[in-house]
Amino acid sequence: MYERFYRLRERPFALTPDPDYLYPSRGHQEALSYLRYGIETHAGFVVITGAIGSGKTTVLQTLFRGLDTRTTVARVMNTLLDPRELLESAMIDIGLDASGKSKPQMLKEFGEFLVRERSAGRSVLLAIDEAQNLTLPSLEEIRMLSNLETEKSKLLQIVLIGQPDLRDKLDRPELEQLRQRITVSYHLEPLDADETAHYVNHRLARAALGPPMVFKQDVTARVHARSGGVPRLINVIADAALVFGYGEEKSEIDGTLVDAVIEDLDSTGVLGPRSNPNRRASVVPADPAAAAALLQPSAVDRMRQEPEAAGTASRVPTPVPASVSAGFPPSSEAATLPAVASSSAIGSGFSRTSLNEERRPDELEQREQQLRQRELDVAAREREILEQRRVLAEQYRLLHGRPLQTGAASVGGAAVWPPPVRSAEASRSIKVDASAFGRVQPRAPRFDTFQRKRASFWRRVRHTLLGTSEPVLEDSL
Numbered sequence: 001m002y003e004r005f006y007r008l009r010e011r012p013f014a015l016t017p018d019p020d021y022l023y024p025s026r027g028h029q030e031a032l033s034y035l036r037y038g039i040e041t042h043a044g045f046v047v048i049t050g051a052i053g054s055g056k057t058t059v060l061q062t063l064f065r066g067l068d069t070r071t072t073v074a075r076v077m078n079t080l081l082d083p084r085e086l087l088e089s090a091m092i093d094i095g096l097d098a099s100g101k102s103k104p105q106m107l108k109e110f111g112e113f114l115v116r117e118r119s120a121g122r123s124v125l126l127a128i129d130e131a132q133n134l135t136l137p138s139l140e141e142i143r144m145l146s147n148l149e150t151e152k153s154k155l156l157q158i159v160l161i162g163q164p165d166l167r168d169k170l171d172r173p174e175l176e177q178l179r180q181r182i183t184v185s186y187h188l189e190p191l192d193a194d195e196t197a198h199y200v201n202h203r204l205a206r207a208a209l210g211p212p213m214v215f216k217q218d219v220t221a222r223v224h225a226r227s228g229g230v231p232r233l234i235n236v237i238a239d240a241a242l243v244f245g246y247g248e249e250k251s252e253i254d255g256t257l258v259d260a261v262i263e264d265l266d267s268t269g270v271l272g273p274r275s276n277p278n279r280r281a282s283v284v285p286a287d288p289a290a291a292a293a294l295l296q297p298s299a300v301d302r303m304r305q306e307p308e309a310a311g312t313a314s315r316v317p318t319p320v321p322a323s324v325s326a327g328f329p330p331s332s333e334a335a336t337l338p339a340v341a342s343s344s345a346i347g348s349g350f351s352r353t354s355l356n357e358e359r360r361p362d363e364l365e366q367r368e369q370q371l372r373q374r375e376l377d378v379a380a381r382e383r384e385i386l387e388q389r390r391v392l393a394e395q396y397r398l399l400h401g402r403p404l405q406t407g408a409a410s411v412g413g414a415a416v417w418p419p420p421v422r423s424a425e426a427s428r429s430i431k432v433d434a435s436a437f438g439r440v441q442p443r444a445p446r447f448d449t450f451q452r453k454r455a456s457f458w459r460r461v462r463h464t465l466l467g468t469s470e471p472v473l474e475d476s477l
Helices: 026-040 056-066 083-093 103-119 136-145 165-170 173-180 193-207 217-227 231-247 255-268 288-295 299-305 311-315 339-400 424-429 457-466
Strands: 045-050 071-076 123-128 156-162 182-188 409-411 414-416
Touching: 026 045, 026 056, 026 156, 026 182, 045 056, 045 165, 056 156, 071 083, 083 103, 083 136, 103 123, 123 136, 136 156, 136 165, 136 173, 156 165, 165 173, 173 182, 193 217, 193 231, 217 231, 217 255, 231 255
Parallel strands: 045 156, 045 182, 071 123, 123 156
Antiparallel strands: 409 414
């Protein structure tokens, strides 16, 4: 979009982890050095942590680019896997077939592969990105894989890349054996203000076709203040600043433009809340039972979902357990409800009650409107039923009050005319009961009434002498 306007080969602030744009800050150089040291010394476990968007994956990509052919790399990027799926993913990445095999068979084949690689003078590196999402069983499975070793060295080197809460998982008592095998560990800190300025201008210089454009100190200071030194957020702000500058045809990015960019990104929610580089809450709990507990409603949620009792009792907040208020350790039942949730329930009890009281008139009015609409629908339905009953009654009266038809035959209740002609024997064999029609016997119609009369003698003479035409039917009547 703006590459031609600013004379750039490509977008310098893309979010992809491109090693060509890695700025060699002090933190990134140290992280890369620790990774190389762990691989060269055949250390068991290497752990690299850092804030979200701090450039961990870019450092890992740079490491892979610098490896020679004597290192075979197996990468696992999706860590939402159980122990068996984690092993399958590693085998698939290095080219082994894991389909239709039991776990012991997969472990045997994986161990044989490691031995073959070591015999050929190659080492195997298992790199797991987003390792903070691994569950405790998966981490224990990784530790068991590290047991594949010879008398003098490890057959498998393992690198764990994750966010800061990965360290909290590794500090759990259940992972004591895994923690003791970690020989190299480093935490990647965010950039400071000077490093942010050098980072932005370094990427602009890498993408420039000619003399590179430069962000001044006041511009990079504003970018650092909002991003907190996190490279990913720096990229988002700097890229948006170039887009805004291109739209306004500004060849230089100034502080006023960056302020407008940051305000727009904050209003649209692109930047999100202020980042916490030392976030400790894990996205996926290490314990499967804890992960399942997240799906269950908490005690506070259940307390809010319970219907309010009638009277003033509904306005009394849930009290804090006596053991908590007295300073004693909570019991097992009280442990399910944290003290913070109890105190928040007490502090917000009356506010929730007042909020419900404000909402109650609106809810009552809405229910009354619904009831009135239902009454109108019921009344309309009753009118339709009454009209149907009236029509049915009228049809019944017309059907049963009609006089009996005797002069015509009927087929299926409908009269047929003319009636079928009967033979002479059938006519003589029919006996009619006169009592069914009264005292007078009905007479059959006569068809000889309209027969043509024979002309008289004098009329025939007149017709012969005078040549008059044959008289018509009216004259002959």
